[in-house]
Amino acid sequence: MKRLTLVMILSLAFAGMAFGHAGTTHFVPTVPDPTAMNIDGDDADWGWHDDDFATFPDDIVDINGRAPTSDGDYSALIRWGWTPPPDNGIYFFTRVFDDTLRAADYETKGDWWNSDNLSHAFDFDHGGGVVTGNSEVSELENGYRIHIAPFYANAEVGMSMGGLAGDPAESPHWSCCDPWGFMDRILLPADADHLSANVEYSIEYKIHPHDVYDPAGPDNTVPHVNAADQIVHLAAMFEDGDGPDNNNGHRWIAAGGEAGDVQWSDNMVDHILIQTVDSLEGYPCGSINGGNGDPRFAEQCASTATAVDNATWARIKSHISK
Numbered sequence: 001m002k003r004l005t006l007v008m009i010l011s012l013a014f015a016g017m018a019f020g021h022a023g024t025t026h027f028v029p030t031v032p033d034p035t036a037m038n039i040d041g042d043d044a045d046w047g048w049h050d051d052d053f054a055t056f057p058d059d060i061v062d063i064n065g066r067a068p069t070s071d072g073d074y075s076a077l078i079r080w081g082w083t084p085p086p087d088n089g090i091y092f093f094t095r096v097f098d099d100t101l102r103a104a105d106y107e108t109k110g111d112w113w114n115s116d117n118l119s120h121a122f123d124f125d126h127g128g129g130v131v132t133g134n135s136e137v138s139e140l141e142n143g144y145r146i147h148i149a150p151f152y153a154n155a156e157v158g159m160s161m162g163g164l165a166g167d168p169a170e171s172p173h174w175s176c177c178d179p180w181g182f183m184d185r186i187l188l189p190a191d192a193d194h195l196s197a198n199v200e201y202s203i204e205y206k207i208h209p210h211d212v213y214d215p216a217g218p219d220n221t222v223p224h225v226n227a228a229d230q231i232v233h234l235a236a237m238f239e240d241g242d243g244p245d246n247n248n249g250h251r252w253i254a255a256g257g258e259a260g261d262v263q264w265s266d267n268m269v270d271h272i273l274i275q276t277v278d279s280l281e282g283y284p285c286g287s288i289n290g291g292n293g294d295p296r297f298a299e300q301c302a303s304t305a306t307a308v309d310n311a312t313w314a315r316i317k318s319h320i321s322k
């Protein structure tokens, strides 16, 4: 019921807008104050994120339609947020419960895909096409991927840029890390290890998006510039291997996603960046542990900028409920 109401509200709000591909559409709210976001793996700073925009465990399904192997096999909650330039960030938080942590391949980031990991793919300009870059680096003109392992050796670099042609040993690539990407995670119990039972972990990150990604560096990378009402392609797939020999484990996604969504951007879920704050003007830069905004817009960071009000979304909802 809640979801239906949201769809009705937004179909009114965006009447006349050209929607993307068929299938599920998710709505991504605006982070009201990026300076208050602490990229630490804890969701204490996500109180502004309305549950209407979240994906809850009941909506997480196996991409191939396979049933869970037990009640506690896997569950995840997902929250997305975005900011306009100069912060120009994509924010993400997830909390996961897993009956068995598979972490055999954590030492080499290029191997993370073979253990439990969060596999993300992005096609921010919604252009479609293959985004693996496994054998054709030109595919990265369409979009790109990242892997995040809940269990990793070096907390200073917590993302692996996945599937980049010709350079697997070099992973992670430049875009994973400061000043382009920031992440942290909390794994419980803290001494969890390969094949530990019943683990909980949270992952939080902030990245600056690209339309064309050059693994060589930022010079020939085309930035994606976030704006309200944009339709972007985002894919989030949790790979869940539970045994000593990988893998053929479950691949969990938000319901409505399609198989192959981390290879082909046409299969990714449409996400619409919506304005849920009063104004997008004069946005502050940066977040705690999350850098000083998108380096490509650094000169626009106003030293006097203050946090904007997060009242708009609440007003929309209060109107609807009357």
Ligand SMILES: [Ca+2]
Pocket (backbone or CB within 6 Å): 037, 038, 039, 040, 041, 042, 043, 044, 045, 046, 204
């Ligand atoms: Ca946080």
Ligand SMILES: [Ca+2]
Pocket (backbone or CB within 6 Å): 072, 073, 074, 098, 099, 100, 240, 241, 242
């Ligand atoms: Ca599992």
Ligand SMILES: [Ca+2]
Pocket (backbone or CB within 6 Å): 123, 124, 125, 126, 127, 128, 141, 142, 143, 211
């Ligand atoms: Ca693209």
Ligand SMILES: [Ca+2]
Pocket (backbone or CB within 6 Å): 098, 099, 100, 101, 102, 116, 240, 241, 242
């Ligand atoms: Ca697992």
